[in-house]
Each structure stands twice: as structure tokens, then as C-alpha cells.
Amino acid sequence: MNVMTLNDAFSIQRSVVGALIMRELHTRYGRDNVGYLWLFLEPALLSLLVALIHVGNPNSPATSIDPVPFGLIGYTTFIMFRALFTRADAVIETNTPLLYHRQVTIFDMVLARGLLELAATIVVLAVLLGAATLAGAAMPPARPLALLAGLACLWIWSFGLSLLVCAATNENRLVTKFVHPISYILLPLSGAFYMLEWLPQPYRDIMSWFPMTQMFELIRHGQFAGAEATYVQPVYLVFSCMVVLFLGLLAVRAVRRHVHIG
Known part of the structure; x- marks a missing residue:
């Protein structure tokens, strides 16, 4: 009798998630026009537009904070949250046939999207902040x-919430109607475009x-030398993320029994 080792399980998991990422790339962006590049161009263009709004504003309360990287970081990272949160409602519906394969799980589907958005965010931030630094509009991360x-x-917070949205919308399609409005409400509340001080x-x-708000305070603390982490409570922050992630994992595990693939 063959017994699967932990290393074998991780190897299968990596292969499944990798295949799902490639499928998601091809499905979402295809090969027409700019193709996969739009994964990075879309948040890059939107972030630049937001950053340019703050340029030359003498009344900005962030006199010690460069407005261009402030806008870039706020909007680019919020795009990652919004993409994970608002696109989670269709994960099961659009990928149900894949569940015929025993190795593929709902968790894998959400994880693949999450890793894709994370990679895009990191690349976009690196490219835009690098360009802003070369142009003299920003400084390297402090x-x-x-x-x-x-x-x-x-x-982690966004991924945990996306698991909850994925499970909740599959159980009750009415929940889908509230996903986008909630993301709009969270835009001004998240702290992406203001500092707590x-x-x-x-x-x-x-x-x-x-x-x-603490997450964005920590991100800006990492970027700007003049941004203090006064309101960041690491233990509370980690605990909040772990609770949301744990609840998301429980929700996806529970909803799997109700998904019909036949």
C-alpha cells in the first residue's frame, strides 16, 4: 500500500496551484492585444492617476510625505484587496468542472487567484516606486x-475574506449583491488614502x-522615514488576520459538501 508523504502532498499542491494560476491568466487576459501585461498595466495606470491628483497640492496635510508614492502605495495595495474580495463570489461557479479532479479543491482555486494578485501587486509596486524614485518623486523604502x-x-486578511465570500455566495446568491457595495464602503474606511494622525x-x-487601517499604517511606516507606527499593534494585527483566515478555511471546508459537480 502506497502512503503519500507530506513532501508528495506539497508537490501535488504546487502543481495544482501552478496550473490554476496559468489557467486564470489565460482565462482572464488571454493572448489578444497586450494580453498578460494588462495584469500589471491596469493597476499601474489607475495608481498613477490617483498619485498625480496629489502632485502640487500645497494644502496636503502630508507635508513630510511624498504625495506620489503615497498615492501609488495606497491605491495599488487596495486594488489587491478589492480584486480578491470582489472576485471571490464567482470562484466556485466558474470552476465547478475542475472539482471532478480529486486533487483540485476550492481552497486551491481561491489560493491561485490570491497568489496571482499578490504577485501583480509586488511587481507593480516595485516598478512604479522604482520609476518614481528615478524621477525624483519618491525615495526608496525606509x-x-x-x-x-x-x-x-x-x-492574508484579503485572502481570508475572499474565502468567506466564496463560501457565503455559494450558499446564498443574495450575498453577491452586497460584495461590491461593501468594497466601496471600505475604500474610504480602509486608511488607504489617509493617515490616522x-x-x-x-x-x-x-x-x-x-x-x-493598521495594515496601511504599517505599509506607510515601511515606505516613509517620517511615518511612525504609533497606531500599529502587531499582536492585534496578526491575531485579526489569523482569525479571519481560520474562519475562511472553516467556511470553505463546510461549503464543499454542498457543491454539486454532477
Whole structure:
């Protein structure tokens, strides 16, 4: 009797997720026109437009923060969250035939999309911040590890929520109607385009308990030398991400029994 080792299981997992990523790339972007490049061009163009709005604004409260990288980081990272959150509702519906293969799971499908969005975000950030630095509109990250830690927290949070959305929308299609409105509401609440120190009390303390605002504070702390991590609570932040991820894993595991592939 052959017993699958942990290494064999990880090898199969890597192959499955890799194949799903390539399928997602081809399905979403195809080979017409700019093809796969649109994965990076779309967030790059939108982020540049947002950043340019802040250029030359003498009334900006962020006098010690360069406006171009501030806009680039805020919008590029929020795009990653929005893409994972809003596209999770169709994961099972569009990929149900793949579940005929025993090695493919709902978790693999969501993970493949999540890794694709993470890779796109990292590349776009690196390219745009590099270009802004060469143009004299930005400085290299002051604390690269803090920036990566903030981005990792945001990705785990987004991935956990995408698992919950995937499971909830499969159980009740009415939930789908609320996914996009929620993402619009979270845009101004997330902290992507403001710093907590700009807010008056008591709103500053209230918003500091929302995990996403702490994530963006940590990302900006990593990028800007003048951005302090006053409102970042690492233990609370990690705990929040782990709770959301754990609930997402439980939800996907529960919904798998209700998915009919026949």
C-alpha cells in the first residue's frame, strides 16, 4: 500500500496551484492585444492617476510625505484587496468542472487567484516606486521589512475574506449583491488614502481598531522615514488576520459538501 508523504502532498499542491494560476491568466487576459501585461498595466495606470491628483497640492496635510508614492502605495495595495474580495463570489461557479479532479479543491482555486494578485501587486509596486524614485518623486523604502510585513498582513486578511465570500455566495446568491457595495464602503474606511494622525479625536482612536487601517499604517511606516507606527499593534494585527483566515478555511471546508459537480 502506497502512503503519500507530506513532501508528495506539497508537490501535488504546487502543481495544482501552478496550473490554476496559468489557467486564470489565460482565462482572464488571454493572448489578444497586450494580453498578460494588462495584469500589471491596469493597476499601474489607475495608481498613477490617483498619485498625480496629489502632485502640487500645497494644502496636503502630508507635508513630510511624498504625495506620489503615497498615492501609488495606497491605491495599488487596495486594488489587491478589492480584486480578491470582489472576485471571490464567482470562484466556485466558474470552476465547478475542475472539482471532478480529486486533487483540485476550492481552497486551491481561491489560493491561485490570491497568489496571482499578490504577485501583480509586488511587481507593480516595485516598478512604479522604482520609476518614481528615478524621477525624483519618491525615495526608496525606509524600512523594507515593515513594508513587506504590512503587505503580507493585508494579503492574508484579503485572502481570508475572499474565502468567506466564496463560501457565503455559494450558499446564498443574495450575498453577491452586497460584495461590491461593501468594497466601496471600505475604500474610504480602509486608511488607504489617509493617515490616522490626520483624523480628529475620537474618530482616530475608533478607526485605529479597524485592522485595515493598521495594515496601511504599517505599509506607510515601511515606505516613509517620517511615518511612525504609533497606531500599529502587531499582536492585534496578526491575531485579526489569523482569525479571519481560520474562519475562511472553516467556511470553505463546510461549503464543499454542498457543491454539486454532477
